[in-house]
Amino acid sequence: MEELGKRALTGDIRAVSRLIRNIEDQVPNTHEAIKHIFPFTGRAHVVGITGAPGAGKSTLTDQLICSIRAQNKTVGVMAVDPSSPFTGGALLGDRIRMLRHADDPGVFVRSLATRGAMGGLSKAVGDGIHVLDVMGKDVIIVETVGVGQQEVDIINHAHTVLVVLVPGMGDEVQAIKAGLMEVADIFIINKADREGARKLYKETLSMMDMGKFPSGWRPPIVMVESNLEPHTFAKSVDELYEKINEHYVFLKEHNLLQERAQLKVQTEINDALRSAILEPVLSRLVESGEFDQMVQKLMKKETDPYTLADEVAAKYLIK
Amino acid sequence: MEELGKRALTGDIRAVSRLIRNIEDQVPNTHEAIKHIFPFTGRAHVVGITGAPGAGKSTLTDQLICSIRAQNKTVGVMAVDPSSPFTGGALLGDRIRMLRHADDPGVFVRSLATRGAMGGLSKAVGDGIHVLDVMGKDVIIVETVGVGQQEVDIINHAHTVLVVLVPGMGDEVQAIKAGLMEVADIFIINKADREGARKLYKETLSMMDMGKFPSGWRPPIVMVESNLEPHTFAKSVDELYEKINEHYVFLKEHNLLQERAQLKVQTEINDALRSAILEPVLSRLVESGEFDQMVQKLMKKETDPYTLADEVAAKYLIK
Numbered sequence: 348m349e350e351l352g353k354r355a356l357t358g359d360i361r362a363v364s365r366l367i368r369n370i371e372d373q374v375p376n377t378h379e380a381i382k383h384i385f386p387f388t389g390r391a392h393v394v395g396i397t398g399a400p401g402a403g404k405s406t407l408t409d410q411l412i413c414s415i416r417a418q419n420k421t422v423g424v425m426a427v428d429p430s431s432p433f434t435g436g437a438l439l440g441d442r443i444r445m446l447r448h449a450d451d452p453g454v455f456v457r458s459l460a461t462r463g464a465m466g467g468l469s470k471a472v473g474d475g476i477h478v479l480d481v482m483g484k485d486v487i488i489v490e491t492v493g494v495g496q497q498e499v500d501i502i503n504h505a506h507t508v509l510v511v512l513v514p515g516m517g518d519e520v521q522a523i524k525a526g527l528m529e530v531a532d533i534f535i536i537n538k539a540d541r542e543g544a545r546k547l548y549k550e551t552l553s554m555m556d557m558g559k560f561p562s563g564w565r566p567p568i569v570m571v572e573s574n575l576e577p578h579t580f581a582k583s584v585d586e587l588y589e590k591i592n593e594h595y596v597f598l599k600e601h602n603l604l605q606e607r608a609q610l611k612v613q614t615e616i617n618d619a620l621r622s623a624i625l626e627p628v629l630s631r632l633v634e635s636g637e638f639d640q641m642v643q644k645l646m647k648k649e650t651d652p653y654t655l656a657d658e659v660a661a662k663y664l665i666k
Numbered sequence: 667m668e669e670l671g672k673r674a675l676t677g678d679i680r681a682v683s684r685l686i687r688n689i690e691d692q693v694p695n696t697h698e699a700i701k702h703i704f705p706f707t708g709r710a711h712v713v714g715i716t717g718a719p720g721a722g723k724s725t726l727t728d729q730l731i732c733s734i735r736a737q738n739k740t741v742g743v744m745a746v747d748p749s750s751p752f753t754g755g756a757l758l759g760d761r762i763r764m765l766r767h768a769d770d771p772g773v774f775v776r777s778l779a780t781r782g783a784m785g786g787l788s789k790a791v792g793d794g795i796h797v798l799d800v801m802g803k804d805v806i807i808v809e810t811v812g813v814g815q816q817e818v819d820i821i822n823h824a825h826t827v828l829v830v831l832v833p834g835m836g837d838e839v840q841a842i843k844a845g846l847m848e849v850a851d852i853f854i855i856n857k858a859d860r861e862g863a864r865k866l867y868k869e870t871l872s873m874m875d876m877g878k879f880p881s882g883w884r885p886p887i888v889m890v891e892s893n894l895e896p897h898t899f900a901k902s903v904d905e906l907y908e909k910i911n912e913h914y915v916f917l918k919e920h921n922l923l924q925e926r927a928q929l930k931v932q933t934e935i936n937d938a939l940r941s942a943i944l945e946p947v948l949s950r951l952v953e954s955g956e957f958d959q960m961v962q963k964l965m966k967k968e969t970d971p972y973t974l975a976d977e978v979a980a981k982y983l984i985k
Contacts, residue, residue, distance in 0.1 A: 381972060382972050385967065385970035609961060612964040615964070620978060624978065627983065642931050642935065655935065656939050659939060664943060
């Protein structure tokens with residue numbers, strides 16, 4: 348496995364692909380490869396794209412690849428598959444639209460889905476970013492459907508977070524937007540040629556007026572007109588990419604890159620601890636048959652989950 | 667805290683409210699109250715409603731309350747707030763529309779948001795259901811925005827899962843729908859008066875033709891016309907409630923209620939173990955300053971997250 352890490356460092360596409368597949372499938376010992384490449388990570392600019400389902404994130408990512416390539420930079424894309432817990436990601440695959448970049452060696456696109464429960468996805472995303480990073484990609488885009496806590500964990504791996512909004516998606520989406528307010532570095536109003544785009548722009552602006560921006564960076568709102576002709580779309584995404592670069596420069600000039608990196612590292616520690624502490628205990632309980640016994644006891648209401656968990660902790664945890 | 671559990675058992679509204687707030691705020695010792703009430707749980711029919719943001723789940727839930735009350739049953743609603751990790755749930759509050767039921771003692775509506783990372787929401791939902799259950803509610807509705815793994819964990823607490831679809835939400839939503847296929851007991855096509863409803867119906871039907879239904883229950887597709895006049899809406903939701911009851915009867919007649927209960931219990935054990943094993947280790951690392959030292963080491967690339975986590979496991983875990 349360490350060998351695979353070494354080959355990934357040379358940019359070997361087959362090694363990288365296999366490593367990411369191993370991360371996704373949670374193949375034992377994949378950690379050994381990550382241990383090997385970790386010292387060489389931290390060079391790429393990691394950009395997160397999040398927003399409600401149907402907001403057009405994949406189309407945006409696809410066009411963003413063009414803007415980045417036009418500036419002679421290489422791109423890695425990690426598309427986090429929302430359908431993962433069930434379909435194993437078969438459906439969205441490598442996000443069909445992005446396949447047009449398949450022949451460009453400066454672009455590497457992978458979708459990521461894990462069946463693992465309890466935050467396994469965030470760990471996989473963190474590791475996947477490391478792999479794309481050491482293979483030498485300048486910009487890494489992480490695309491995810493942003494709603495719950497898990498998506499926030501994922502977005503913690505990014506330096507620059509783009510939140511994609513679209514007109515006409517109702518109150519609930521507004522609430523989510525408010526929720527995403529605190530993580531957004533750049534707001535994108537996509538499908539800005541749709542009815543309600545001006546209204547959404549104004550709402551986002553007035554929400555922003557209530558916000559505090561301790562870092563000094565006030566998130567810009569970029570209008571993107573994906574429904575118009577291709578040229579206009581490309582132009583507005585070029586402008587978006589400029590803002591993304593501005594944000595990166597801002598982070599560097601204000602010594603904030605360190606702060607972001609720290610958040611990233613904290614998330615990684617949490618993920619790694621879960622896999623080193625909680626998962627082995629669970630495995631031991633399952634293998635010894637204790638887990639089944641616990642389930643049966645609870646079914647009969649002989650005890651409760653918290654009493655059981657306390658007993659397990661007393662048995663497996665050093666006081 | 668145990669006292670609070672005792673009072674909740676008598677249906678004391680103030681005790682129940684405080685208990686749910688404690689669960690939400692992760693007040694220490696709330697587990698003591700849950701331990702006390704756990705033996706009395708398992709009476710209610712738990713119905714989960716999930717679907718993409720903007721699918722109209724709150725409006726449906728609100729109308730479903732009327733259908734349930736019309737049959738003289740009592741209802742508890744736990745609305746899981748998607749904006750939780752950031753806003754603390756202030757925005758959606760108790761889902762404004764449902765406030766019209768505030769004077770009905772047979773209805774108890776609470777929204778639930780937790781800031782806790784790593785699956786804390788699923789634990790809170792599980793505990794919240796127990797509280798509504800022992801306060802004597804016949805039907806408990808858990809409303810959540812369904813996308814990631816966390817939402818699946820939440821939905822595991824339900825006996826009957828409703829997946830809400832709406833016409834015209836694009837490919838990504840379709841993929842999620844495919845993902846939700848495996849958890850759905852009933853599909854709802856909401857806003858069925860919209861363009862594209864027939865198409866969505868046919869698509870859902872043909873997806874279902876590819877599905878396997880090992881339990882013998884083939885999820886019905888219920889069309890709900892929320893955009894039409896109130897009477898039609900109410901009628902279609904009454905029909906939906908009939909299907910919900912049919913599913914419950916099916917579960918009971920085929921001894922499947924046990925199977926669902928088992929899944930529920932497994933989820934609860936996982937949640938409780940995380941809080942009994944992983945969280946104390948994290949707290950000790952943070953309090954001792956070790957966590958900060960780990961962050962610094964990683965920032966300097968002196969080591970990697972997995973090596974660190976292995977060291978922590980060696981120190982805190984009994985082999």
